[in-house]
Amino acid sequence: MGKPSDLIQGTLDLLILKTISVEPRHGWAIAKRIQQVTDEQLQVTQGALYPALHRLEQQGWIKAQWKESETGREAKFYTLTRAGAVQLRKELEQWERLSNAVGLVIRLV
Amino acid sequence: MAFWRWFDIARLRWRSVLRRRRVEQDLDRELQFFVEQEAAHLVNKGMSVEEARYAARRALGGYTQIQEECRDMRRTNHLEDLVRDLRYAARSFLRDPGFTLAIVLSMALSIGATSSIFSLIDGVLLRALPYRDPGQLVRTFLNSSSYSKFPVNPNDFRDFRQQNHTFESMAAYTRTDNQLSGNGKPVRLSSFAVTAGFFHVLGLTPAMGREFSEADEVSGGANVVVLSDRLWRSQFGASRDVVGRRIWLEAIPFTVTGVMPPGAEHPGNTYRAVAFGDTVDLWTAFKFEGSPERRGSHFLDCIGRMKPGITQRQAEADLNAVMAELARTHEGDRNWRIFLVPLHREIVAGSRPLLLVLLGAVTLVLLIACANAANLLLARASSRRREIALRLAVGAGRMRLVRQMLAESLLLSCMGAVLGGLLAVGGVKVLVALLPADFPRAADIHVNGMLFLFTIVVALATGVAFGLAPALSASRTDLREPLHESSRSATSGGDSLRLRHLLVVGEVALACVLLIGAALMMRSFSNLLHDDFGFKAEHALTATLSLPEATYKDEKSASLFYKRLLDELESDPEIAVAGIGSDLPWTGYDDNAGGFKIEGKTPPPHQEFHARYHMASNDYFRALRVPLVAGRYFNEHDVRGSQNVVLINRSMALKYWPGEDAAGKRMTFADKPEDKDWLTVVGVVGDVKDTPSSAAAEPAFWWPVAQAPFEPEMVAVLRGRSDPNALGAKLRAAVAALDPNLAVGDVRFLDDVAGHSFSAPRFGLFLVGLFAALALALAAVGTYGVISYSVNQRKQEFGIRMALGAGAFNVIGFVLREGMKLAAAGTAVGIVCGLGMSRALGSLLYRVKPFDPFTLGLCAVVVLGTAALACYVPARRATSSDPMTALRAD
Numbered sequence: 001m002g003k004p005s006d007l008i009q010g011t012l013d014l015l016i017l018k019t020i021s022v023e024p025r026h027g028w029a030i031a032k033r034i035q036q037v038t039d040e041q042l043q044v045t046q047g048a049l050y051p052a053l054h055r056l057e058q059q060g061w062i063k064a065q066w067k068e069s070e071t072g073r074e075a076k077f078y079t080l081t082r083a084g085a086v087q088l089r090k091e092l093e094q095w096e097r098l099s100n101a102v103g104l105v106i107r108l109v
Numbered sequence: 110m111a112f113w114r115w116f117d118i119a120r121l122r123w124r125s126v127l128r129r130r131r132v133e134q135d136l137d138r139e140l141q142f143f144v145e146q147e148a149a150h151l152v153n154k155g156m157s158v159e160e161a162r163y164a165a166r167r168a169l170g171g172y173t174q175i176q177e178e179c180r181d182m183r184r185t186n187h188l189e190d191l192v193r194d195l196r197y198a199a200r201s202f203l204r205d206p207g208f209t210l211a212i213v214l215s216m217a218l219s220i221g222a223t224s225s226i227f228s229l230i231d232g233v234l235l236r237a238l239p240y241r242d243p244g245q246l247v248r249t250f251l252n253s254s255s256y257s258k259f260p261v262n263p264n265d266f267r268d269f270r271q272q273n274h275t276f277e278s279m280a281a282y283t284r285t286d287n288q289l290s291g292n293g294k295p296v297r298l299s300s301f302a303v304t305a306g307f308f309h310v311l312g313l314t315p316a317m318g319r320e321f322s323e324a325d326e327v328s329g330g331a332n333v334v335v336l337s338d339r340l341w342r343s344q345f346g347a348s349r350d351v352v353g354r355r356i357w358l359e360a361i362p363f364t365v366t367g368v369m370p371p372g373a374e375h376p377g378n379t380y381r382a383v384a385f386g387d388t389v390d391l392w393t394a395f396k397f398e399g400s401p402e403r404r405g406s407h408f409l410d411c412i413g414r415m416k417p418g419i420t421q422r423q424a425e426a427d428l429n430a431v432m433a434e435l436a437r438t439h440e441g442d443r444n445w446r447i448f449l450v451p452l453h454r455e456i457v458a459g460s461r462p463l464l465l466v467l468l469g470a471v472t473l474v475l476l477i478a479c480a481n482a483a484n485l486l487l488a489r490a491s492s493r494r495r496e497i498a499l500r501l502a503v504g505a506g507r508m509r510l511v512r513q514m515l516a517e518s519l520l521l522s523c524m525g526a527v528l529g530g531l532l533a534v535g536g537v538k539v540l541v542a543l544l545p546a547d548f549p550r551a552a553d554i555h556v557n558g559m560l561f562l563f564t565i566v567v568a569l570a571t572g573v574a575f576g577l578a579p580a581l582s583a584s585r586t587d588l589r590e591p592l593h594e595s596s597r598s599a600t601s602g603g604d605s606l607r608l609r610h611l612l613v614v615g616e617v618a619l620a621c622v623l624l625i626g627a628a629l630m631m632r633s634f635s636n637l638l639h640d641d642f643g644f645k646a647e648h649a650l651t652a653t654l655s656l657p658e659a660t661y662k663d664e665k666s667a668s669l670f671y672k673r674l675l676d677e678l679e680s681d682p683e684i685a686v687a688g689i690g691s692d693l694p695w696t697g698y699d700d701n702a703g704g705f706k707i708e709g710k711t712p713p714p715h716q717e718f719h720a721r722y723h724m725a726s727n728d729y730f731r732a733l734r735v736p737l738v739a740g741r742y743f744n745e746h747d748v749r750g751s752q753n754v755v756l757i758n759r760s761m762a763l764k765y766w767p768g769e770d771a772a773g774k775r776m777t778f779a780d781k782p783e784d785k786d787w788l789t790v791v792g793v794v795g796d797v798k799d800t801p802s803s804a805a806a807e808p809a810f811w812w813p814v815a816q817a818p819f820e821p822e823m824v825a826v827l828r829g830r831s832d833p834n835a836l837g838a839k840l841r842a843a844v845a846a847l848d849p850n851l852a853v854g855d856v857r858f859l860d861d862v863a864g865h866s867f868s869a870p871r872f873g874l875f876l877v878g879l880f881a882a883l884a885l886a887l888a889a890v891g892t893y894g895v896i897s898y899s900v901n902q903r904k905q906e907f908g909i910r911m912a913l914g915a916g917a918f919n920v921i922g923f924v925l926r927e928g929m930k931l932a933a934a935g936t937a938v939g940i941v942c943g944l945g946m947s948r949a950l951g952s953l954l955y956r957v958k959p960f961d962p963f964t965l966g967l968c969a970v971v972v973l974g975t976a977a978l979a980c981y982v983p984a985r986r987a988t989s990s991d992p993m994t995a996l997r998a999d
Contacts, residue, residue: 026139026142026146027139027142027143028142028143028146028147028150032150045170046140046143046168046169046170046175047169047170047171047174047175047178050136050139050140050175050178050179051175051178051179051181051182052182054136054179054182055182057121058118058121058122058125058182059118060113060114060115060117060118060121063117069142069146071146071149073142073145073146074138074142075139075142075146076135076138076139076142081113081114081117082113083113083114
């Protein structure tokens, strides 16, 4: 894992948490949802998505459960834990601050 | 909530480790689902099933990569890697059993030794004393320009107790061994007279009854006694109604007021010392006798419990203020200061230097073993350079490689520690058995959890210590070289070789230091043994007698008893000589030694005359074989009523009558000014020191028993003409014939008494010698390892040399030179460090010059000789390399 992925990774965590905060989703749905919402501007590669899901789960922010999906097949659905909800709020705040700051720099300098 | 999160995390980690397969399957299913879902999605968009399947696969990307990354995310890789590394290490060790055995055995020996010594240190120096808040307990001594630690006068003690502001409680005690009779055979008991609240000071409470109060201290009051648990069980059948019962000590009735629980340990005393521990049978109440104005005689050991928050300095200042006040009214209290010593320090003071030296020695051994292991690992790493380079080339991280190497060294050190732990369990038992009998707190040394904890810590620390250098050096392996080069030109990397040479030099130096230490202790011990003790211990039998004051009411009846006993013994044709005296050489002393004046002399300012006083019968010195230097021994004319006489030792003669003939000179005690009481010196006897390692004998004089004040306890010394073993029975029979109620105690040979005095230095010498031998052996193995490796590496070179006409002799010389260069460097460093050794050993050495060229030279020769031997074996092998094979190989 090289250096530049740090930023993307942090952002990806935020996107995942936000996406499943509405309702439990499985990996494919998370990726599709992010693509759809961002008008395909953000492509989430599966090579990044699944390790990220694993990490978030290991950190206790999200929980996984095997459930029947809309197509009738068993899929692994991810839900936000309570700790994850708190974490999401923190990350959102951070993101707001960061993007505001970056925005200011871009506009003023 | 945070809790639940941690719970989740713990659960998941657990699952990832223990149910790895299940977790992997889960991931598989999840990724499979993605592919199918994506494919279905694409089909919906109008793709053919086949195409959609391929596209979905592509979308997923590197399947294995995802798997691997997910595994990384589970953070259990380290553990899995560790298990894999350990398995790999174990396999490679099995392939190389000689190497493994060398490291594991040397680590086992050194860890075992270190842990055993640690157990000793833990029990004696680290464990808290078995009293309440033992840190608050201090021993109180007097201190003057001539005495550093002097016992306390009873009346002074009473004033200290009353007038101090810094002590919660204080007590004093003094040894007064007693004979218990009326319970069958009379027995001699180790006992102490203690002041009120003695046990309260220590924080001990009687299991039954009560301890002494100040009312019990009054002279003429009832005699009371507290029993130890041991005595209560052995002599009183653990009877529940013993409190209040009357028992007979020295033919005087005493009432039992209490029984102490088991573990009421004696805090140790300084004069006529009884060791710390479960060493006292009973305690009687101390009685304050005579006028409170008398401050001259000092014999009490004193202990106090400081109030919480009071420092030793404050307590000292407080008691000094009391002392200064006392000095205004009492002449005897002038020129004394108070000297406090924490109880723990006082108890272990004698054994601490020895234990620390042992710890130092064993640490050196451990260091050598680590250096050795590091060296062997480095050698192994050098021969594994290609394997390592290959691993790096195919993508192993350097950190990963360091981890793997460390796993190997930890596995080695842990195997060593397991064996070492077992060794230590046995070692501790052996050590305790070897300990000198009066070694303080020997009973507190056990195999316990601390020992195992310590062993584990040492195992991990040594594993990292000897594994880190090889691991780092291996991870720095340059990729290209080892893969390019054939083994023909393969020499180990320069850095690694330098490090290995440095390690050997260090090992040799440490071994040399340890050897110098052992040699110095050996010289010191031999100095002790070959010293002129001033008496001859061989074949003399000794025993203690104690005449009860109740039966022997005055000096006359006691003198008469002794005379009749000695006459009876000496009339036996088998007994060559029999004497009695107040004490024996090397069995402790009473520092109570002032209070007299010498005719025509004045003591130096702020000092008084002092000399140890003892008593002796006519043949006491002949029985001990203490030579007469001048004048005469006591004889049958030195009895009560004739001229009062004394014998003095050479030290006293030299101190107070330098350049004069002491015989015929006179002295007397301050309280006996009348001319008829003056004592005339009739002879000078040879010096006997307090202990074999004391710097010099203290001045001392002897009264004849026939003229001396009554002293209840005496020792008899007998020398036979033939069989010394029959002497004990003869003595018992003679005593029983005169007084059947008298116990004969401590029957033993003077050889044993004397031998006992050497047990501590012998113990120290034995262990340090053992460690030095171990160190030398390890250093030899280290040297052998390096030279042997280098010979293997250069087989072809030697082959060519020999093919070109070099003789075996040249080749051996060549190899030896290489090894001896290292050994010589190590020895030089060792000798320089060894110069400081005599200082480090300090009080353990007796009459050893700090710089002794002979000892240092001998050590250098031994170290170099051992190294030469260690190099010679591989050197021989170098000559045996057949040029043709060597050139053809590889």
